[in-house]
Amino acid sequence: MERSLKFSRHFNNLTFLKKKMIKQSMIIILMGVSGSGKSTIGKLLADSLQWEFSDADAFHSPENVEKMRRGIPLSEADRMPWLQDLQTAIRHWLQNNKNVVLACSALKDSYRQFLLLDSDRSANAKSDRIKLVYLKGSYELIQRRLQERSNHYMSEKLLNSQFDTLEEPLNTISIDIAQPPQVIVQNIKTALRI
Numbered sequence: 001m002e003r004s005l006k007f008s009r010h011f012n013n014l015t016f017l018k019k020k021m022i023k024q025s026m027i028i029i030l031m032g033v034s035g036s037g038k039s040t041i042g043k044l045l046a047d048s049l050q051w052e053f054s055d056a057d058a059f060h061s062p063e064n065v066e067k068m069r070r071g072i073p074l075s076e077a078d079r080m081p082w083l084q085d086l087q088t089a090i091r092h093w094l095q096n097n098k099n100v101v102l103a104c105s106a107l108k109d110s111y112r113q114f115l116l117l118d119s120d121r122s123a124n125a126k127s128d129r130i131k132l133v134y135l136k137g138s139y140e141l142i143q144r145r146l147q148e149r150s151n152h153y154m155s156e157k158l159l160n161s162q163f164d165t166l167e168e169p170l171n172t173i174s175i176d177i178a179q180p181p182q183v184i185v186q187n188i189k190t191a192l193r194i
């Protein structure tokens with residue numbers, strides 16, 4: 001009895017040490033309105049870290065994509081299944097210890113709460129494995145960039161509604177997007193200390 005108790009304590013200590021030694025993966029969510037540079041910066045950042053890159057655009061249903069193509073803003077109900085799928089993906093990455101940069105508009109506080117606070121089941125409160133980075137820029141700058149962007153379904157007419165829906169995050173790393181892409185990537189890495 002005494003022996004088996006000792007063994008089980010020893011085993012628990014080993015499991016604890018093993019957990020501490022395995023470096024836990026991280027998810028960086030790059031958020032901001034359409035045209036703020038989430039995909040461009042996200043790919044560069046993921047490349048420079050040798051992490052996976054994922055674009056939340058790819059999680060939208062064909063119906064959502066068609067709506068945005070026609071210049072109709074998504075409703076709360078349109079976004080719910082999309083956010084649900086993104087939450088499932090984040091859980092999967094965390095469980096499989098994958099480092100991922102995710103480009104995702106995450107315009108409202110409630111969406112961020114859903115993705116950041118409710119995705120990491122092992123976290124008691126806020127997950128420290130999911131980092132949020134806000135790509136911040138003026139309407140005029142982003143409008144100019146959207147006018148120059150081609151091969152994208154998103155109608156530039158939606159920029160007004162994107163800004164109307166946007167709730168700027170507080171107490172979050174906020175990066176000025178007026179800089180060249182490589183400078184932005186370096187600023188994000190510096191801010192996150194990675």
Ligand SMILES: Nc1ncnc2c1ncn2[C@@H]1O[C@H](COP(=O)(O)OP(=O)(O)O)[C@@H](O)[C@H]1O
Binds near residue numbers: 035148150179181184
């Ligand atoms: N820092 C930057 N400087 C100049 N152009 C940029 C910068 N970031 C993005 N762009 C350009 O702006 C447009 C929108 O960027 P994109 O990455 O598609 O934004 P989002 O994914 O947020 O919609 C693209 O044509 C992209 O090449």
Ligand SMILES: O=C(O)[C@H](O)[C@@H](O)[C@H](O)[C@H](O)COP(=O)(O)O
Binds near residue numbers: 060106
């Ligand atoms: O919630 C939304 O209204 C959309 O998610 C939107 O914010 C997102 O930005 C689009 O997917 C367009 O794609 P781009 O951001 O790449 O333009």
